[in-house]
Amino acid sequence: MKDFAGTPGTLTGLFLRMAQCFFAAGAIASMVTSKGFFNVTAFCYLIASMALQVIWSFGLAFLDAYFLAKKKSFHNHVLLSLFVVGDWCTGLLSLAAAASSAGVTVLYFHDLGSCSFGEECTKFQLSVAFAFLSWISIFISSLIMFWIWAAH
Numbered sequence: 251m252k253d254f255a256g257t258p259g260t261l262t263g264l265f266l267r268m269a270q271c272f273f274a275a276g277a278i279a280s281m282v283t284s285k286g287f288f289n290v291t292a293f294c295y296l297i298a299s300m301a302l303q304v305i306w307s308f309g310l311a312f313l314d315a316y317f318l319a320k321k322k323s324f325h326n327h328v329l330l331s332l333f334v335v336g337d338w339c340t341g342l343l344s345l346a347a348a349a350s351s352a353g354v355t356v357l358y359f360h361d362l363g364s365c366s367f368g369e370e371c372t373k374f375q376l377s378v379a380f381a382f383l384s385w386i387s388i389f390i391s392s393l394i395m396f397w398i399w400a401a402h
Contacts, residue, residue, distance in 0.1 A: 256394035258310070258324040258333070259317030266391045267311035273384035274303040274344075281377040284370040292350040293374070296381055299340075299347035303384060306340050327402050334399045337392040344388055348381035 255262040277300045287293040
């Protein structure tokens with residue numbers, strides 16, 4: 251089977267995993283630096299989901315780097331199935347967390363007139379933006395992994 255962009259063990263695959271890790275860590279960092287995030291369940295869920303995403307993406311980025319260093323292609327069907335399921339699960343969790351946090355942020359900014367948390371509101375918005383950017387890169391990786399799995 252021919253390797254294409256985003257396949258595990260390629261430079262683009264490593265880039266996608268690092269982007270997932272970076273954006274998820276950014277979402278965590280901007281949310282954790284705000285004072286009142288723990289009062290909103292959706293924000294706590296965002297932290298938990300993005301933490302899982304950082305762990306998952308970092309682990310797969312490490313595998314991508316390993317396969318790049320060894321100049322080997324990754325086509326183990328059993329592990330590929332595990333990665334497909336893991337990508338889709340973390341992708342759905344990340345989308346749910348980003349969407350629910352975005353809903354709370356919209357509630358604060360638009361429905362209630364203005365955000366009463368001051369500077370914290372900007373951190374909430376930034377965290378949600380990072381979460382959606384992380385989800386976009388997760389979605390791309392998930393589609394590529396599913397495509398590889400289906401072609402196997």
